[in-house]
Each structure stands twice: as C-alpha cells, then as structure tokens.
Amino acid sequence: xxxSATYIYGVVxxxxxxxxxxxxxxxxxxxxxxxxxxxxxxxxxxxxAGRPLGTPKDLYAHEQLLNATAAEVxxxxxxxxxxxxxxxxxxxxxxxxxxxxxxxxxxxLEGRCQYVIKGRFVEETVLGEILTENPEAAQLREExxxxxxxxxxxxxxxxxxxxxxxxxxKRDADTAxxxxxxxxxxxxxxxxxxxxxLDAVHxxxxxxxxxxxxxxxxxxxxxxxxxxxxxxxxxxxxAPYDFIVSQDQDGE
Amino acid sequence: MTVQPVGSRPGGGVQKGSSGNGLADVIDTILDxxxxxxxxxxxxxxxxxxxxIDARIVVASVDxxxxxxEATNRLDLTxxxxxxxxxxxxxAMSGGGGQQAPQPEQLEQLKERSPxxxxxxxxxxxxxxxPRQSRKEG
Numbered sequence: 001x002x003x004s005a006t007y008i009y010g011v012v013x014x015x016x017x018x019x020x021x022x023x024x025x026x027x028x029x030x031x032x033x034x035x036x037x038x039x040x041x042x043x044x045x046x047x048x049a050g051r052p053l054g055t056p057k058d059l060y061a062h063e064q065l066l067n068a069t070a071a072e073v074x075x076x077x078x079x080x081x082x083x084x085x086x087x088x089x090x091x092x093x094x095x096x097x098x099x100x101x102x103x104x105x106x107x108x109l110e111g112r113c114q115y116v117i118k119g120r121f122v123e124e125t126v127l128g129e130i131l132t133e134n135p136e137a138a139q140l141r142e143e144x145x146x147x148x149x150x151x152x153x154x155x156x157x158x159x160x161x162x163x164x165x166x167x168x169x170k171r172d173a174d175t176a177x178x179x180x181x182x183x184x185x186x187x188x189x190x191x192x193x194x195x196x197x198l199d200a201v202h203x204x205x206x207x208x209x210x211x212x213x214x215x216x217x218x219x220x221x222x223x224x225x226x227x228x229x230x231x232x233x234x235x236x237x238x239a240p241y242d243f244i245v246s247q248d249q250d251g252e
Numbered sequence: 253m254t255v256q257p258v259g260s261r262p263g264g265g266v267q268k269g270s271s272g273n274g275l276a277d278v279i280d281t282i283l284d285x286x287x288x289x290x291x292x293x294x295x296x297x298x299x300x301x302x303x304x305i306d307a308r309i310v311v312a313s314v315d316x317x318x319x320x321x322e323a324t325n326r327l328d329l330t331x332x333x334x335x336x337x338x339x340x341x342x343x344a345m346s347g348g349g350g351q352q353a354p355q356p357e358q359l360e361q362l363k364e365r366s367p368x369x370x371x372x373x374x375x376x377x378x379x380x381x382x383p384r385q386s387r388k389e390g
Contacts, residue, residue: 054303080282082289089296160317190257223266233267241285
C-alpha cells in the first residue's frame with residue numbers, strides 16, 4: 001500500500017468554508033479540506049502517492065473544484081498535479097514562506113474572475129470565403145477536380161497551405177476584433193494559442209464580477225455580427241488560470 | 253507572484269458554460285496554466301506520475317493541408333459558375349441536396365456537429381491516448 005500524500009488545488013482566503021460534499025482527485029475521490037495559515041488557506045485532499053494521476057475524472061475534479069470556488073471567492077489555482085509529502089509540508093513549505101505574496105495576489109483578485117472566449121470557424125463558410133477571396137485557391141480546386149488523385153497531391157498540398165494561411169490571417173483579425181470588443185469591459189486580457197486549426201478566437205479575460213453581464217453582452221454583440229461564420233462560446237466564471245504568474249514562470 | 257496575463261453560432265447565439273465544453277478545454281487550462289508548485293515547494297514535493305497528453309499545440313502539417321484541400325473539394329460549388337458565399341452556405345445548410353453533391357453524408361455531419369459534440373470527439377481521442385502516454389512534469 002502506497003503512502004498517502006497531499007494534493008494541492010489552490011490557495012484561498014482563510015475565512016472560507018469547504019463544502020463537506022466537495023470531492024477531489026483520486027479513486028475513490030477524496031474529500032476536500034482546507035489547511036489554514038494566517039490569512040490564507042490551501043484547498044487539499046489526500047492522495048495515494050503510488051497511483052498516477054490524470055484520468056479524465058481527475059482532471060474534471062481539479063477544474064470543477066477550482067471553478068466552483070472561483071464563483072464564490074478569489075482563488076489562486078495551482079497547475080494540475082501538485083503533490084507534497086503531507087499536510088505539515090503544505091504549511092511549512094508553501095503557505096508560510098509565501099503568505100504575504102499570496103495575500104497580495106488574492107487581494108488583487110478580490111471581486112474578479114476569469115472567462116474564456118472561444119470561437120471556431122464554421123468550416124464550410126470559411127472555406128467558401130477563401131475560395132471567393134483567393135483566385136489561386138479557386139483555380140487549384142478547379143484543377144484538382146480534373147486530375148487523377150495521385151497527380152493532384154502537390155496541388156492539394158498547395159491549396160491546403162493557402163487555406164491554412166488564410167485562416168491564420170482571419171484568426172488574427174477576429175482575435176483583434178474580439179480583443180477590442182471586450183477590452184472596455186474587462187480588467188485584463190490575454191490571447192491563448194489556438195487549440196484547433198479552425199480556431200477563430202481564443203482569449204482569456206479577467207473581469208470584475210459586477211461586469212459579467214457587460215462581458216456577456218459584448219461577446220454576444222460580436223457573435224451576432226459573426227453569425228454563420230464563427231461559433232462562439234463564453235466559458236466562466238472560472239479560476240484565473242491565465243492571470244497568475246509566479247516569479248519562475250515570469251522568466252525573471 | 254503577480255496577477256497579469258500569461259504570455260501575451262448561428263443567429264448570434266453564444267454558447268455558455270461554467271467551464272470549457274470538453275476534456276480538451278480542461279487540459280488546455282489546468283495542465284498548462286495556474287501556479288507551478290515547483291516554483292514554491294522543493295523539499296517535500298512528490299513527483300507523482302501524470303497521465304496525460306499535450307493537447308494545446310496546433311502545428312499545421314501536410315496532413316492539415318490535405319485535410320483542408322479535401323474539405324474544400326467537398327464543397328459543392330458546381331451548381332453555379334460563380335461560387336458566391338451565400339450559395340456555399342445554402343448548400344451546406346441543405347445538406348448538399350443529395351443528387352450531385354459529392355458527399356452529402358459528410359456535409360450532414362459537419363452541419364450537425366455542435367462544438368460540444370466536436371469536443372466530445374476529442375475527448376474520446378484523449379481517453380484512448382491516456383493509458384498509453386505519459387508526460388513528465390518539468
């Protein structure tokens with residue numbers, strides 16, 4: 001039987017209450033508890049040190065706990081997979097040495113949460129647009145249809161390359177448009193790398209809780225304009241994963 | 253630590269949700285972002301094996317190009333000699349009509365795939381991959 005260790009989800013203000021029903025990673029999922037120190041607390045659960053982590057259930061458990069928390073209080077999310085030797089180590093090595101730093105960050109996050117805006121090009125529409133806008137692409141498509149499959153391979157690669165470049169250009173334009181659209185109603189914004197070749201927009205924003213409706217409206221307005229061209233999603237509130245930078249990650 | 257940015261539907265409807273709509277979004281977020289514990293804890297850190305895959309990098313390859321070309325080829329622009337956008341849209345909406353449309357089935361599929369289902373596809377891909385692949389945490 002492997003030893004038990006402590007899995008850390010995130011850092012929250014000390015005065016939170018943990019739902020007794022809240023469960024975390026592991027099989028069976030372990031109950032969530034809070035380890036308090038000074039003005040802050042770490043959300044943790046026991047985990048078997050011998051079992052690998054990272055099943056879809058584990059990933060969802062980590063994310064859902066942090067997002068549910070973020071909907072209520074400021075939280076500093078820890079990247080998935082943080083395990084330390086035990087509860088004492090959480091205080092001695094994590095909460096105590098960095099107490100003031102964590103307090104400052106939590107203060108800055110007070111009343112704010114993250115949303116992610118994701119847009120995906122409707123494939124047939126964007127391809128149709130590109131063929132209309134780019135004569136070379138239209139011509140290649142024409143030629144491909146008359147050539148035997150083997151002979152057309154180079155044509156197809158060239159056509160695909162043009163399409164890919166065009167989509168990248170459209171992505172840049174749409175990302176810029178969405179950025180401008182949400183900037184007035186959000187505190188911070190950051191562009192995420194595309195997660196799919198048909199991504200039109202992938203932006204994370206930090207928003208004041210009181211302005212969540214404004215963000216909603218801003219995204220919807222652009223969504224109406226892009227109707228039929230881009231399928232837009234707005235995810236949140238979630239923990240501010242994209243806006244927390246430790247010194248090491250900062251590259252300094 | 254600082255709070256700062258990391259790194260630099262039809263009818264106007266916007267899909268909403270509390271989090272991403274699939275495992276792909278979750279992976280994007282919690283494996284890739286958030287505080288790295290190594291930056292804080294060193295002595296008692298336990299390097300537990302993480303089963304996962306890196307889902308975020310989209311690198312265009314010849315495969316991508318061929319797939320785009322194939323999708324373009326499937327577009328039914330032949331009914332009119334001037335392929336205008338509205339017609340492309342209409343073709344797709346009507347599922348290609350059936351008679352001369354190259355692959356009406358595939359158009360149907362595309363049309364009916366909501367982002368949610370598409371993410372679901374990805375999810376099963378990952379689930380398949382998870383037992384076989386592991387990533388060492390830096």
